[in-house]
Amino acid sequence: MGLASLLVALDEGVTGLFAQWNVWTSIISTTLIGFLTYQLVTRQDPDIHPFLLARQAQGSPVRYPGESSVYRSHAAPHGMPLNASLNVKEPGASKWARGRDGDLRDVWRQAVNGVLDEGPDKGATGRILTVLGTDKVVEHSLDALTRQINLIGQHLVEQGAKQVAIYLPNSVELLITLFACAFYDLDAVILPFGKPNDAVISMLRRSASDTVVTTPGAFPFDFVVRHYPSLHRVVWVVDDGNKHLDWNEVPKGTGSSVNVSTWQDVVNDSPSDAGRELPPLQDQKPPADVTVFWDSKPDQEEEMVRFTSANLISGIAAQLSAIPTAQRIGPRDLFLPADSLANTHTLVLTLAALFSNASVAFSSAAPGAEDLAAAVRAVPDLHPTILVATPAALLKTQQDAAATRKSSLFARLSHARRVRNLIRSGAMPPANPSSVVPQGSKLRLILTTERAGANTPRLSTAALADLRVLTGARVVYALTAARVAGAVAQTGLYDYRLVGEDADELEDETGKGMHFGPPVTSTEVLFRDRDGLRSGEMASMGEIIVRGPCVAGDEVALGVLGRMRKDNTITYV
Amino acid sequence: MDYVEQRVAQAASNHEATTNTLLTPLNALLLTALLYATYTFLFRKPPPPQIPSEPPATVFRTFTPRTLLPYNGENNMPVYLAVRGRVFDVTRGRNFYGPGGPYSNFAGRDASRGLACGSFDEEMLTKDLDGPLDTLEDLGAGEMEALRGWEERFEEKYLVVGRLVAEGEADLVGEPGKKK
Numbered sequence: 001m002g003l004a005s006l007l008v009a010l011d012e013g014v015t016g017l018f019a020q021w022n023v024w025t026s027i028i029s030t031t032l033i034g035f036l037t038y039q040l041v042t043r044q045d046p047d048i049h050p051f052l053l054a055r056q057a058q059g060s061p062v063r064y065p066g067e068s069s070v071y072r073s074h075a076a077p078h079g080m081p082l083n084a085s086l087n088v089k090e091p092g093a094s095k096w097a098r099g100r101d102g103d104l105r106d107v108w109r110q111a112v113n114g115v116l117d118e119g120p121d122k123g124a125t126g127r128i129l130t131v132l133g134t135d136k137v138v139e140h141s142l143d144a145l146t147r148q149i150n151l152i153g154q155h156l157v158e159q160g161a162k163q164v165a166i167y168l169p170n171s172v173e174l175l176i177t178l179f180a181c182a183f184y185d186l187d188a189v190i191l192p193f194g195k196p197n198d199a200v201i202s203m204l205r206r207s208a209s210d211t212v213v214t215t216p217g218a219f220p221f222d223f224v225v226r227h228y229p230s231l232h233r234v235v236w237v238v239d240d241g242n243k244h245l246d247w248n249e250v251p252k253g254t255g256s257s258v259n260v261s262t263w264q265d266v267v268n269d270s271p272s273d274a275g276r277e278l279p280p281l282q283d284q285k286p287p288a289d290v291t292v293f294w295d296s297k298p299d300q301e302e303e304m305v306r307f308t309s310a311n312l313i314s315g316i317a318a319q320l321s322a323i324p325t326a327q328r329i330g331p332r333d334l335f336l337p338a339d340s341l342a343n344t345h346t347l348v349l350t351l352a353a354l355f356s357n358a359s360v361a362f363s364s365a366a367p368g369a370e371d372l373a374a375a376v377r378a379v380p381d382l383h384p385t386i387l388v389a390t391p392a393a394l395l396k397t398q399q400d401a402a403a404t405r406k407s408s409l410f411a412r413l414s415h416a417r418r419v420r421n422l423i424r425s426g427a428m429p430p431a432n433p434s435s436v437v438p439q440g441s442k443l444r445l446i447l448t449t450e451r452a453g454a455n456t457p458r459l460s461t462a463a464l465a466d467l468r469v470l471t472g473a474r475v476v477y478a479l480t481a482a483r484v485a486g487a488v489a490q491t492g493l494y495d496y497r498l499v500g501e502d503a504d505e506l507e508d509e510t511g512k513g514m515h516f517g518p519p520v521t522s523t524e525v526l527f528r529d530r531d532g533l534r535s536g537e538m539a540s541m542g543e544i545i546v547r548g549p550c551v552a553g554d555e556v557a558l559g560v561l562g563r564m565r566k567d568n569t570i571t572y573v
Numbered sequence: 574m575d576y577v578e579q580r581v582a583q584a585a586s587n588h589e590a591t592t593n594t595l596l597t598p599l600n601a602l603l604l605t606a607l608l609y610a611t612y613t614f615l616f617r618k619p620p621p622p623q624i625p626s627e628p629p630a631t632v633f634r635t636f637t638p639r640t641l642l643p644y645n646g647e648n649n650m651p652v653y654l655a656v657r658g659r660v661f662d663v664t665r666g667r668n669f670y671g672p673g674g675p676y677s678n679f680a681g682r683d684a685s686r687g688l689a690c691g692s693f694d695e696e697m698l699t700k701d702l703d704g705p706l707d708t709l710e711d712l713g714a715g716e717m718e719a720l721r722g723w724e725e726r727f728e729e730k731y732l733v734v735g736r737l738v739a740e741g742e743a744d745l746v747g748e749p750g751k752k753k
């Protein structure tokens with residue numbers, strides 16, 4: 001009887017409860033089921049497992065006194081050599097065979113040969129585009145560029161050039177001259193463009209350049225000839241607007257010892273079948289060096305750095321391996337360097353894009369763009385997918401967008417909700433670009449960099465999250481330094497977290513903090529005690545020291561103070 | 574069957590008019606569920622991933638035969654041994670090198686000669702702790718080859734946590750951290 005009465009009580013209770021079902025109950029339960037269904041259907045898996053973001057680099061188990069552990073990316077574990085190889089394979093080589101490390105010449109060969117991997121894109125090559133003025137897009141055929149490489153290279157060799165300074169804005173000629181130097185065993189010197197006359201002279205002198213490839217108007221020819229007698233050759237790159245002028249004529253009394261020629265004459269006056277084939281791979285000389293100048297602060301002299309080809313290759317290889325397979329650069333991408341190619345980071349990324357057979361667009365206007373929209377507008381109707389932008393342009397874009405949102409509560413709430421979704425889900429939302437990039441934007445990746453010791457504006461994690469939501473593109477923030485080709489460290493493509501200023505906290509909703517991710521696969525980073533900052537059992541901090549095959553001179557102290565955050569990402573102190 | 578009949582009768586007699594009030598216990602229950610779901614999906618912050626923190630790094634040290642001596646695995650000390658000037662942390666191989674192990678003679682000592690000669694006897698160790706390090710000059714090519722083999726195995730398995738110098742030389746050597 002005991003059990004029966006219990007059952008009765010239970011049954012009565014349940015029946016009683018459901019007897020209360022009324023129209024409100026229906027509304028509430030429908031809402032509940034609808035809500036749960038919506039949440040489950042729209043739920044996104046994070047792009048990367050949170051554990052991989054919670055510890056992004058690995059410290060060495062032994063450290064030297066006065067130093068922190070040596071940190072490396074998980075992709076380049078301790079005890080293994082750092083990434084120094086492009087793994088260049090000859091067409092037809094086995095998929096599993098180990099390729100050569102490669103040099104700059106292989107970057108161009110790869111760009112011309114097209115995609116080697118089996119698949120729908122096999123054999124596809126990128127396009128090389130130049131934007132002239134504001135809207136004229138010129139496409140260069142790869143064969144024509146190969147011919148230019150050969151002709152310019154041969155011309156420079158015939159003239160007896162050794163150190164070839166390149167003083168050009170972002171243009172295909174800059175890259176062609178660089179490759180011409182690589183193929184014809186000349187040392188290339190890339191000067192930052194748009195410098196005062198004194199600085200140009202000083203850079204020419206310090207690099208002992210005997211030849212300059214430059215553009216009329218920008219290069220102070222008379223002044224240089226007067227003050228730098230070691231200059232023997234000038235190659236003018238003239239554009240359509242003034243090619244009718246006779247540039248070969250040397251002003252009387254000034255440059256009698258200077259041999260002047262124009263790019264267009266060298267290329268156009270040669271027989272059309274000359275220089276079609278690149279110099280053969282067999283018996284080629286070891287690759288020549290590339291000298292660059294690191295622009296830091298306006299009142300400081302540019303630091304001259306001589307990179308070996310191996311340094312640059314290592315930097316390129318690290319940039320390629322930093323991009324997860326699903327996001328790999330390929331022939332469907334259009335890459336736009338909207339930062340000066342004289343910056344090694346931009347140059348290395350552009351070479352990486354060429355090596356990946358992406359299309360590359362050059363615009364001399366893009367590096368000066370004040371914000372993202374202006375940078376993208378510099379190449380109208382081209383819709384770049386990958387953009388190298390200056391932090392200043394990104395910061396302006398982010399701040400302008402924030403100012404615009406101020407006037408509308410709805411815009412503010414909607415933006416905040418999208419940022420929060422991005423952070424919570426850890427998954428990039430489908431592209432929904434707002435007005436910060438022109439209509440039809442296909443932008444998927446923005447690369448930007450902090451230049452150590454150069455007073456570049458800093459981008460907090462909150463600003464980066466804003467930019468991701470505003471552009472629909474992933475943003476990678478790198479730390480670069482004068483003597484390091486490529487990047488020292490950079491944030492992961494899939495790292496959307498907000499961090500605070502407290503380095504011992506993993507995450508923080510304010511997002512005021514910043515970090516540069518873990519070291520790339522071609523570097524290892526440690527901190528050396530300085531200015532009262534000491535590494536101990538709990539913390540690694542001090543002056544940032546970088547080692548690796550992409551570092552000119554193998555090891556460099558950056559001169560800036562940094563520390564490891566709890567998630568083993570690098571940040572400034 | 575009594576029970577079923579009883580319930581049917583009860584249900585038949587119990588025809589209360591259903592109300593349309595919002596606050597019935599059932600609605601309260603469902604509302605709570607809805608609120609909880611909203612909170613979990615929209616407002617609750619997912620906890621940050623917890624992973625155990627890394628063990629602190631061992632600081633590279635310069636040992637002399639005397640300062641190395643305590644690292645023999647006794648009294649909860651780690652087990653170190655030196656091979657040609659490099660000190661390996663062999664604590665993971667405590668069963669072999671620790672107290673009672675077959676190679677326990679090497680713990681806290683310079684094991685170069687013993688490893689080269691393949692002998693684990695006491696007389697392989699340098700007796701004079703304050704004297705110069707064993708230069709191994711009298712060893713033959715085969716023995717040096719064996720020593721190199723051991724070193725390679727150690728490099729694979731164990732960490733180099735310091736180096737061994739003769740007593741009195743410790744102050745003469747430069748800062749090891751500056752080594753590349």
